[in-house]
Amino acid sequence: xxxxxxxxxxxxxxxxxxxxxxxxxxxxxxxxxxxxxxxxxxxxxxxxxxxxxxxxxxxxxxxxxxxxxxxxxxxxxxxxxxxxxxxxxxxxxxxxxxxxxxxxxxxxxxxxxxxxxxxxxxxxxxx
Amino acid sequence: xxxxxxxxxxxxxxxxxxxxxxxxxxxxxxxxxxxxxxxxxxxxxxxxxxxxxxxxxxxxxxxxxxxxxxxxxxxxxxxxxxxxxxxxxxxxxxxxxxxxxxxxxxxxxxxxxxxxxxxxxxxxxxx
DNA sequence: CTTGCATACCTAGATTGTCTTGGTATGCTT
DNA sequence: AAGCATACCAAGACAATCTAGGTATGCAAG
Numbered sequence: 001x002x003x004x005x006x007x008x009x010x011x012x013x014x015x016x017x018x019x020x021x022x023x024x025x026x027x028x029x030x031x032x033x034x035x036x037x038x039x040x041x042x043x044x045x046x047x048x049x050x051x052x053x054x055x056x057x058x059x060x061x062x063x064x065x066x067x068x069x070x071x072x073x074x075x076x077x078x079x080x081x082x083x084x085x086x087x088x089x090x091x092x093x094x095x096x097x098x099x100x101x102x103x104x105x106x107x108x109x110x111x112x113x114x115x116x117x118x119x120x121x122x123x124x125x126x127x
Numbered sequence: 128x129x130x131x132x133x134x135x136x137x138x139x140x141x142x143x144x145x146x147x148x149x150x151x152x153x154x155x156x157x158x159x160x161x162x163x164x165x166x167x168x169x170x171x172x173x174x175x176x177x178x179x180x181x182x183x184x185x186x187x188x189x190x191x192x193x194x195x196x197x198x199x200x201x202x203x204x205x206x207x208x209x210x211x212x213x214x215x216x217x218x219x220x221x222x223x224x225x226x227x228x229x230x231x232x233x234x235x236x237x238x239x240x241x242x243x244x245x246x247x248x249x250x251x252x253x254x
Numbered sequence: 255c256t257t258g259c260a261t262a263c264c265t266a267g268a269t270t271g272t273c274t275t276g277g278t279a280t281g282c283t284t
Numbered sequence: 285a286a287g288c289a290t291a292c293c294a295a296g297a298c299a300a301t302c303t304a305g306g307t308a309t310g311c312a313a314g
Contacts, residue, residue, distance in 0.1 A: 014141035020237050046233035053272050106173035110147050
């Protein structure tokens with residue numbers, strides 16, 4: 001998906017790209033190139049979106065019916081394929097986000113980093 | 128890696144498995160089967176570790192020098208391959224954990240779940 | 255004693271998402 | 285006219301996971 005801008009390799013987060021795309025489109029209708037820039041900006045330049053991952057992901061989402069494409073002219077006066085979220089896409093985003101929070105919280109729990117007040121099977125953590 | 132116990136598919140977190148293994152071994156020396164059970168327990172039964180992912184991951188870590196294996200007899204009286212963390216493994220765990228926190232925080236920022244431009248782990252952000 | 259189950263290990267092959275690399279094209283700016 | 289940012293796309297390599305098998309043992313139940 002996204003790689004950290006820090007290290008050189010693909011790290012973590014296979015599958016997050018689609019979620020991030022959907023989330024970005026929830027905020028505003030955008031074309032692929034713009035989505036990539038928007039995600040990078042929103043991440044505080046910590047993620048970089050490769051086009052070789054981006055476009056296949058967009059086509060998957062389109063085929064799945066989560067986004068709807070439309071050719072338009074961008075503010076820079078170029079032909080660009082603008083994507084908008086479908087109802088299904090919105091639902092999918094909500095579901096996926098919940099799953100992400102759930103799983104990433106589970107990972108943090110295993111790492112022993114749980115930000116307190118999370119009741120986890122009576123596993124008390126020593127300070 | 129781990130799949131959420133909730134949904135049926137491999138979701139998120141490619142690459143997290145190795146980190147979770149290392150973290151588990153930091154707590155105690157363990158064999159593969161036990162590692163899987165330990166991670167599942169620590170996650171509050173939210174993750175499930177597939178053996179087809181687990182053993183290849185252990186062998187990667189071993190080849191990389193992050194863990195050291197040793198045949199022993201388990202409390203259940205069976206031959207079992209116990210793994211312990213090497214110094215390199217400890218270092219790797221620390222590095223990987225930082226990367227995970229960094230990237231997952233970035234994802235949350237894109238999702239809009241975290242106020243933008245918040246310093247993560249002391250990594251200051253210019254404004 | 256034999257059936258069944260949990261423990262414990264392993265691999266081959268399919269699948270999937272990402273990355274690498276290359277390509278096309280256009281609109282500005284210099 | 286050259287160079288750059290914008291904007292799109294695909295083929296093939298690569299890496300981690302999952303599927304689906306397999307082996308073997310200790311123990312408890314019948």
